[in-house]
Amino acid sequence: MCDTCGCNVTHGNAHLVTNDGKLARTGDGKSAITVLKNLLTENDHQAAHNRFHFDQQSILAINLMSSPGAGKTALLEATIEALGDELSIAVIEGDLETENDARRIRDKGVPALQITTGSACHLDAHMVHDALHHMDLQGIDILFIENVGNLVCPASFDLGQHRNITLLSVTEGDDKPAKYPVMFRAADLVLLTKSDLLDVLDDFSPEKAEKYLRQLASEVPVLQLAARRNIDIESWLNWLRNEVREQRKRVEKKLTLRPAIQPEGSILHSDHSHDHHTHIHTHSKSHSHT
C-alpha cells in the first residue's frame, strides 16, 4: 500500500484493492491488469522523502496557500518580525515569475529561495526537493513554503509539509470555501486576512465564511488578523509556537504528520520504506545528491 500511500483508498473503494496487480488474460490475446494506484504516486513519494528530511532536522514545514494577493508574503513578513528572535525561519517562495517575494523575505534577514515555475500553476514535491538542495536548513525551526497564488491546483500536490494553511482575505467573497471546497478541505488552519478592512467592507461576514467552511466537514480553527498592521496576530503566533512544540514531540517519538484530511494523520516512518535515506542530509550548499 505504500505505492499508493493509501491516501485515496477509502471504505468506499477498498474492495477494489483486494485484486491488485493480478494479470488477467482476455480471450483475444489482450491482457488487462488491475492497478489501483493514486495518479500522483510519484509526487507523493517525493513528498514523503522531503518530509523525512524535515523530520530528521526537526523542522516544521508549512505550506501557505491562497488566491494571489491574499497576503501570504505580508503574513510572513509580520511573522518574521514578531518571531525572528525566538525561532529560526526559512522560506521557499513559489511564483510564476520574479524574485520579488524572496527579496522581500531576505530584507527581513531570513534565508529565502525563489522557485519560478514559469507557467506551472502550483508547486510540486520535486520542485521543493530541488530547492532544498540550494538551502542550508541547519538549525531552522520553521520552513514556510509559499505556494503559487491559486485556490485550485496547489491543493492536489503534497510537498512534504506537515501543515497546510489557507488564507482568505476579507476583500474576497465570504463564500470562497463553498466555491473552492478542495482547497479549503485541505486546510489545517484558515486565516481571514486583512481583517482591518472589515469595517469598510459590508459584504464579507467572517461568520458566513466559517459556516461555509464547516459545511465542508472541516473542524479546523479560523483566525482573523491584519498582518500589515500587526492586528490580532498573537493567536496566529501562538498557533505556530504550539505547532513547533508538537513537531519536536513528534520527532522525539519518531512520528510524522501529513497535512489535513488524510485518513491516517500520523504514520511511522518505518511504514514508508524510506530506509535507503537514513543517512543524514543537511542540504547545505556543498551537499551533493546522488
Next chain:
Amino acid sequence: MHELAICQALIDQVEDLARDNRAIAVRAIWLNVGPLSGAEIPLLEHAYPVAAAGTVAEGAELFIEPMPIRVKCKTCGVESEASANRLLCGECGDYHTGLVSGDEMILTRIEFDT
C-alpha cells in the same frame, strides 16, 4: 490547470506497467476520479492525448469513472450522499462527518497487447 501534470504522471505509471508486463501497446486505461480530487474529468480527457502522444499509450482509450461523494456521520453513524461543498450528514445534518468516497484519483485498470 494542473490536469496535464496529472496526465503526465499517469503516463509515467502506464509506461512502467507496460514495461513490466512486456506490453507492445496499451489499448485502454481506466481511472476513478472523484469531484474532491481537485481534477476535472473533462480537462483530464483533454490533456490525456497530449500526454500520451509518442508514448506506448498513444491511441489508448481513456475511461474515467466519476466517483460519488459519500460521507459517514461521526455523530449518528449514518452514511449518505453529499455534494462537494456540503459534506453534511444526510440524516441529521451534522458537519462532523468523514469522507467515505469522492476524493479519489486512481488508476484502476489497464488493458494492453502483449
